[in-house]
Structure formats: C-alpha cells, structure tokens
Amino acid sequence: MILSKECILLQNEIRKLSQQALLEKADELNKAGIMPVEGLGKLAEMGILGANAPEEFDGAALDVTGAAVAIEEISRVCASTALIAAVHNAGFIRPILKFGSGEQKQKYLSDAATGKIIGGYALISANEMKLQRTGEKFVVNGKNQFLLNGEADGPFMMYAPDRGTLSAFVIDADEKGVHRRRANVMGMNAAGIGTVVFENCSLSRNNIVGEEEQGRRILDEIDALAKIYFAAIALGLMQAAYDAALKYAGERVQFNEPIINFGMVREKIADIATCLEASRNLIYNAAQIADGQGNYRRAASIAKYYAGRSAVEITTQAIQIYGGYGYMKDYPVERYFRDAQVINVLDARPDVEKELIVKEILGA
Amino acid sequence: MDYFLNTEEQSLQKKVREIAEKIVLPARDEFDLSSEFPHSVISRMAEEGLLKVFIPAEYGGYGGRIMDMCIACEEVGRICGGIATAYAVNALGSGPIVHFASEDQKRKYLPRIATGEMQCAFGLTEAQAGSDAANIQTTAHRDGDYYVLNGVKQFISNASIADVYVVLANTDRTRGARGVSAFIIEKGTPGFSFGKEENKLGIRASVTKELVFEDCRIPGENLMGKEGLGFVYTMRNFDRARPGVGAIGLGIAQGAYEATLEFAGQHELFNNQYVQRVIADMASEIEASRALIYATARLIDRGGKGFSRESSFAKLLPSDLAVRTACRAIEIMGPYGLLKEYRVEKMLRDAKITQIYEGTNEIQRTVIALEITKGIK
Numbered sequence: 240m241i242l243s244k245e246c247i248l249l250q251n252e253i254r255k256l257s258q259q260a261l262l263e264k265a266d267e268l269n270k271a272g273i274m275p276v277e278g279l280g281k282l283a284e285m286g287i288l289g290a291n292a293p294e295e296f297d298g299a300a301l302d303v304t305g306a307a308v309a310i311e312e313i314s315r316v317c318a319s320t321a322l323i324a325a326v327h328n329a330g331f332i333r334p335i336l337k338f339g340s341g342e343q344k345q346k347y348l349s350d351a352a353t354g355k356i357i358g359g360y361a362l363i364s365a366n367e368m369k370l371q372r373t374g375e376k377f378v379v380n381g382k383n384q385f386l387l388n389g390e391a392d393g394p395f396m397m398y399a400p401d402r403g404t405l406s407a408f409v410i411d412a413d414e415k416g417v418h419r420r421r422a423n424v425m426g427m428n429a430a431g432i433g434t435v436v437f438e439n440c441s442l443s444r445n446n447i448v449g450e451e452e453q454g455r456r457i458l459d460e461i462d463a464l465a466k467i468y469f470a471a472i473a474l475g476l477m478q479a480a481y482d483a484a485l486k487y488a489g490e491r492v493q494f495n496e497p498i499i500n501f502g503m504v505r506e507k508i509a510d511i512a513t514c515l516e517a518s519r520n521l522i523y524n525a526a527q528i529a530d531g532q533g534n535y536r537r538a539a540s541i542a543k544y545y546a547g548r549s550a551v552e553i554t555t556q557a558i559q560i561y562g563g564y565g566y567m568k569d570y571p572v573e574r575y576f577r578d579a580q581v582i583n584v585l586d587a588r589p590d591v592e593k594e595l596i597v598k599e600i601l602g603a
Numbered sequence: 604m605d606y607f608l609n610t611e612e613q614s615l616q617k618k619v620r621e622i623a624e625k626i627v628l629p630a631r632d633e634f635d636l637s638s639e640f641p642h643s644v645i646s647r648m649a650e651e652g653l654l655k656v657f658i659p660a661e662y663g664g665y666g667g668r669i670m671d672m673c674i675a676c677e678e679v680g681r682i683c684g685g686i687a688t689a690y691a692v693n694a695l696g697s698g699p700i701v702h703f704a705s706e707d708q709k710r711k712y713l714p715r716i717a718t719g720e721m722q723c724a725f726g727l728t729e730a731q732a733g734s735d736a737a738n739i740q741t742t743a744h745r746d747g748d749y750y751v752l753n754g755v756k757q758f759i760s761n762a763s764i765a766d767v768y769v770v771l772a773n774t775d776r777t778r779g780a781r782g783v784s785a786f787i788i789e790k791g792t793p794g795f796s797f798g799k800e801e802n803k804l805g806i807r808a809s810v811t812k813e814l815v816f817e818d819c820r821i822p823g824e825n826l827m828g829k830e831g832l833g834f835v836y837t838m839r840n841f842d843r844a845r846p847g848v849g850a851i852g853l854g855i856a857q858g859a860y861e862a863t864l865e866f867a868g869q870h871e872l873f874n875n876q877y878v879q880r881v882i883a884d885m886a887s888e889i890e891a892s893r894a895l896i897y898a899t900a901r902l903i904d905r906g907g908k909g910f911s912r913e914s915s916f917a918k919l920l921p922s923d924l925a926v927r928t929a930c931r932a933i934e935i936m937g938p939y940g941l942l943k944e945y946r947v948e949k950m951l952r953d954a955k956i957t958q959i960y961e962g963t964n965e966i967q968r969t970v971i972a973l974e975i976t977k978g979i980k
Contacts, residue, residue, distance in 0.1 A: 425948035
C-alpha cells in the first residue's frame with residue numbers, strides 16, 4: 240500500500256516525536272500506571288489530539304489514513320498513549336463533531352482538539368447502568384467498568400439504555416453523581432482506563448448528543464472509525480514486537496549460533512512479518528475507503544478483527560522467541576503481550592466483530 | 604470423562620481439590636499482587652501432606668508416582684498457576700535426589716522434604732545456558748576433599764526460599780555436557796547467596812532469583828551420583844517432571860474453562876453459537892490433554908525407560924492449551940476478561956510460562972521430532 244507524500248512526512252514526524260517524547264518514559268509510566276501527561280502535551284502540539292477535527296475547532300483536519308498512521312507510530316512506542324489519542328479522537332470528538340449541538344461543539348471541541356481536555360468514552364460492552372426518565376430529567380444509576388480515558392478526568396461520552404434502545408450523553412467532568420475509580424486492567428496500564436459509577440446522576444436534555452434514542456446510530460457512525468484506529472494500535476504493537484523479536488533473535492546466541500539461524504525461530508519471524516503486513520494493508524485499505532467517502536464498515540471490521548487477533552498471536556510468539564527473558568518485565572515484550580490482549584477485545588470482541596462482518600456481507 | 608482412577612488416586616484428587624479451594628483460592632490474588640512467596644499457603648499444604656506426593660514411601664512419602672504428581676499439580680494449577688509452580692518446584696528439586704543420590708543423601712533430605720520441613724529447588728539455567736542447557740559456565744573445581752563452586756544460576760524458581768538445592772556445575776570444561784556434575788547444596792553455605800529477583804509477567808507467587816556462587820566450598824560428599832553425569836541426571840529428571848508442567852497447564856486451562864462457563868451463564872450466552880463452539884472446543888481439548896497426561900504418567904510409573912518423547916507430548920500440548928484456553932476465555936468475556944477481578948487475565952499470565960519453563964515448547968518439538976526421526980533413514 241502506497242502512502243501519500245504528506246502521509247509519509249507525517250509518519251516520519253510522529254515517529255521522531257514518539258522516540259523523543261514518549262520512549263524514555265513509556266516503560267516507567269506503564270509500570271506505574273500513570274497517564275503520559277507530558278507526552279500528550281507534545282501530541283497536542285502536533286495536532287494529534289484533534290487529528291480529525293476541522294480547523295475551525297483548532298483541529299489538524301487530518302484524513303483517516305493520516306490519523307491511523309500517526310496512531311500506529313505512537314503505539315510502536317506506547318500503546319497506552321495511542322489508545323488515549325484514539326479514544327479521544329474517535330470516541331469523544333467525533334460524535335460531538337458529527338451529532339453535537341452548536342453549544343456542545345463550542346463547549347468541547349476546541350479544548351479537546353488542543354488537548355486542554357481529554358475526552359473519554361464509556362465502553363458500550365461494559366454498560367451496567369439503568370436510565371430512568373423523570374419529567375425532563377434522565378436519572379442514571381449503575382456503572383460502567385470500562386471508562387476509557389477515565390483517569391484523565393475530562394468529559395466523556397456514554398450510551399445509556401433508553402426505552403429499548405440507546406441515547407447518547409456527554410457527561411461533564413464535574414457532573415454530580417458520577418464517581419470514577421481506577422480499573423485494574425491487565426494491560427494498557429498508562430491509558431488511564433477507569434470504572435465509573437453513577438449514583439442518581441441527573442442529566443438534562445443539554446447532555447444528550449444528537450436526538451434522544453439516537454445512540455445506536457451515533458455508535459454505528461463512530462464505531463467504524465474507532466475500529467480503524469484501534470486496529471492501528473494493534474499494528475503498532477505488532478511492529479514493536481516484531482522489531483524487538485528480530486533484534487533479539489539476531490543477538491541471542493545458543494548452541495554457538497544466533498537463534499535467528501534456527502528454523503523454528505525463522506518460521507516465527509516469517510509468520511510475524513506476514514501477519515504484520517497483512518494487517519497493515521487491511522488497515523490502510525479501510526482508511527483509504529473512509530477517506531474516499533466510501534462505506535468502510537466491512538473493511539474496518541475486517542481490519543480490526545484481523546489485527547487484534549494477530550497482535551495477540553504475534554506478541555505471544557515474540558515472548559516465545561525471547562524465551563525466559565520474554566517473561567520478565569526487564570524486557571518489553573510482556574507489555575506488548577498484555578496490551579495486545581486489551582486491544583483485541585476493544586471496542587468489540589472478535590466474535591462480535593465477526594458478526595458485524597457477516598451482517599455487512601449479507602447487507603442486513 | 605472417566606479415567607478409571609483407582610481409589611487412592613480419587614481420594615488424592617478430592618483432597619487436593621479441597622485444599623486448593625479452601626487454602627489456595629482465598630490467597631491467590633494477594634500473592635499475585637504482592638509477588639511474595641506464599642509461605643503460609645505452602646506450609647498449610649505441607650501440613651496436609653501434599654509435599655509427600657513427590658517422595659517415595661520408604662522416605663516418608665506417598666510413593667512419588669508421576670500420576671499423583673499430575674493429579675496434584677492439576678488441582679492446584681486450576682486455582683493458581685503461581686502457587687502450583689511454587690509447590691511443584693519441590694518435585695523438580697527432589698526428583699534427582701530420589702533417583703540419583705546416595706542412600707545417605709536420600710535419608711538426610713527426603714523425609715524432611717516430605718514433611719515440608721525442607722523445601723528444595725533445582726539450579727540449571729544460566730544466562731548463556733537457556734535452551735542450550737549444557738552450555739554451563741558455573742564451575743566446580745576439586746580441591747582436596749572439597750569442591751569450590753563459582754558462577755551464577757539464573758531464573759531459579761524458589762531460590763532463597765528453598766533450603767536445599769540441586770545445582771549443576773562443570774567439573775571438566777573440556778568434556779562439554781559430559782563434564783557437568785550435580786551437587787546438593789544447602790542454603791546458608793558460605794559463598795552461596797542469592798542475586799537478582801525477577802519481576803515476572805505471571806506466576807508471581809513463585810519467587811525467581813539468581814543463585815550466586817563465589818568460591819563456595821562444599822564437601823566432596825555433596826556430589827550427587829557420579830562426576831560427569833549431571834547433565835544425564837538433569838535430562839532424566841526433566842523426563843519425569845515434564846508431565847507435571849503439563850498438568851499445571853491443564854489445571855490453568857480447566858480454571859479458565861470454568862470461568863468462561865460461569866461468565867457465559869451469568870450473561871446468558873449459552874445459546875450463542877460462537878460461545879457454544881468455544882465451549883465445545885475448550886472441553887474437548889482439555890479432555891484430550893488430560894488423557895495424554897494420564898497415559899504418560901501411567902507409562903512412566905510402570906517403570907522402564909524411553910518415555911522422553913511421551914513426556915514432551917505431555918508438556919507441549921497442555922501448555923499450548925493453557926495459553927489458548929485463557930486467550931479464548933478473555934475473548935468471550937470481552938473487556939471483563941481484562942479486569943483482575945475476573946481472574947482469567949491472571950490465568951493467561953500464569954499460563955504463558957508453561958510454554959517456556961522446563962524446556963521451551965520449541966525445544967520440546969525439536970526433541971520429539973529428533974526422537975521420532977532418528978530411527979528412520
């Protein structure tokens with residue numbers, strides 16, 4: 240797949256930025272479970288936090304391919320940081336940009352695009368909340384165990400069950416009756432994934448994004464984009480695991496030879512390279528359909544399903560190439576392995592993704 | 604599935620399951636998080652007689668049958684792969700003493716290992732001797748009636764916890780693998796200390812450290828068996844121990860399968876055909892691995908030699924199964940599977956080591972294939 244000149248320039252810049260602004264602290268922040276505040280500041284300066292937002296809201300107005308390439312490069316160094324950027328762009332900015340009221344756009348978009356706030360998204364598949372309508376109010380109780388970007392303490396998007404369907408809400412950082420805490424997740428530990436508990440949280444029409452009961456439509460619209468970005472995170476992880484495993488295999492000597500000389504290691508490298516290239520092509524293909532204004536849902540689901548599964552498989556094999564060292568936190572591959580598990584089930588599990596693919600195929 | 608376990612095997616299985624659920628289950632999260640050695644759990648297991656499983660009857664054990672080891676390792680692994688490892692290391696460490704040590708050495712150590720008074724560990728791996736296990740750099744120089752050891756052993760499970768160590772060192776570097784000898788060394792011996800502690804992806808209840816030997820003088824009587832046969836003992840010990848690793852993997856897979864069933868039931872997923880497919884695959888593969896482990900264990904317990912290939916089968920398949928099953932469990936549970944509270948993420952982290960320790964699965968495949976093809980022209 241050939242990227243445009245602009246895209247390659249962007250790729251080089253983000254690669255440089257990631258090396259300079261994220262690499263040094265990535266390991267430490269992931270181990271400590273702290274969001275990369277400084278790194279996000281640098282990404283904001285580059286426009287990555289408003290990647291798809293138009294210039295009128297201080298966004299970088301990148302196309303989908305450009306943003307996917309940027310996310311991939313960030314993920315190579317720190318998948319958590321890439322996840323923050325992807326959720327912020329696709330899960331928060333996008334629905335408000337496409338469906339929000341004029342007031343909501345004014346209130347959130349410029350601040351989000353410049354990184355003053357980091358927007359979140361309460362993952363629909365972890366919804367355990369109830370919504371009651373009382374007069375003009377919507378009262379929410381219950382919880383969502385997967386508030387992406389939750390620890391950034393910014394506003395977030397939430398899709399609550401309403402009259403048998405979904406209504407989309409934007410919840411302010413200081414909304415009453417909203418309690419956040421840290422979620423204990425196996426990976427993406429610097430991504431600030433939280434749990435949110437709603438206790439008689441009273442919302443008004445001003446919180447609704449789009450129309451009432453339009454949540455499903457909004458999700459359909461943002462989902463495909465999120466899938467491309469999540470797939471790009473998986474791709475960055477795969478690239479990182481591949482780079483690390485290939486280097487290690489060339490350096491590690493056993494039986495008086497670098498282990499890259501052994502057939503079973505060579506086979507793994509070939510398998511990893513194949514999954515990596517196939518994923519990259521699927522992702523860029525979906526992104527380019529999106530940029531050409533085509534229906535990219537099927538392509539996005541296929542890319543996400545394949546890249547997520549591949550990331551799990553590749554990082555498992557990367558640890559295996561490292562042997563015992565791969566199991567130790569002194570080396571990077573065990574983090575890639577844990578992060579890959581997370582991205583594989585976000586934002587939808589592989590079986591749900593497969594069902595979406597079939598629905599698109601059957602046109603139902 | 605009925606595997607026709609005899610009465611003793613059935614009662615052992617029942618007993619270990621009860622202990623695992625009563626003692627290991629409430630403690631597993633704490634030790635996974637703190638990464639400390641589960642002293643309290645292991646001593647309760649010892650009080651209940653579970654360390655006797657690895658030791659022959661004449662030295663105060665239950666008989667030291669591989670079948671019993673596999674039954675016990677599976678049941679503990681079902682609850683916690685980390686504590687199962689801390690427990691099973693005693694089989695790996697006592698195995699060479701049971702089979703290759705002198706009568707005096709056996710009488711000195713085995714009864715105390717059986718009661719849990721002493722724990723044991725096995726020191727083979729070094730920084731440059733991983734898959735190439737014979738490439739041992741640690742040396743043991745003969746000095747009159749003594750040996751003097753120098754070198755560092757790496758990634759040693761239960762290092763600093765165990766009281767007695769079987770350690771492999773070179774007594775004659777000109778002879779390669781045939782220059783390797785095995786020694787029994789007690790904790791507290793001058794010149795023997797513990798180095799770097801590893802921070803691991805999983806089995807965090809099991810402590811992994813270096814064994815450091817700096818001019819460590821030990822009496823000649825600490826030599827185990829004959830000089831130059833250490834590597835042979837090691838390989839034969841692994842042949843007997845590998846099904847135990849498989850059994851830990853099997854236990855982890857069983858645990859992940861049960862967690863999947865529980866989740867799918869709670870979330871009304873039993874009618875989802877994708878979930879049905881995964882449950883059916885998990886259940887079938889688990890039974891296949893269990894059958895393989897039991898068949899291998901019975902083959903080994905029947906006596907005789909030449910079960911190296913079968914023993915590798917019994918490690919390779921169940922350890923791959925453990926990783927696959929835990930991955931599938933996470934997929935079915937979706938984001939919940941990633942949360943520590945649901946435990947399948949721990950099962951996956953624990954499972955991953957079973958593909959690596961006691962010979963990576965690539966080494967197992969190599970050994971199996973060479974064994975199969977060596978007679979074919």
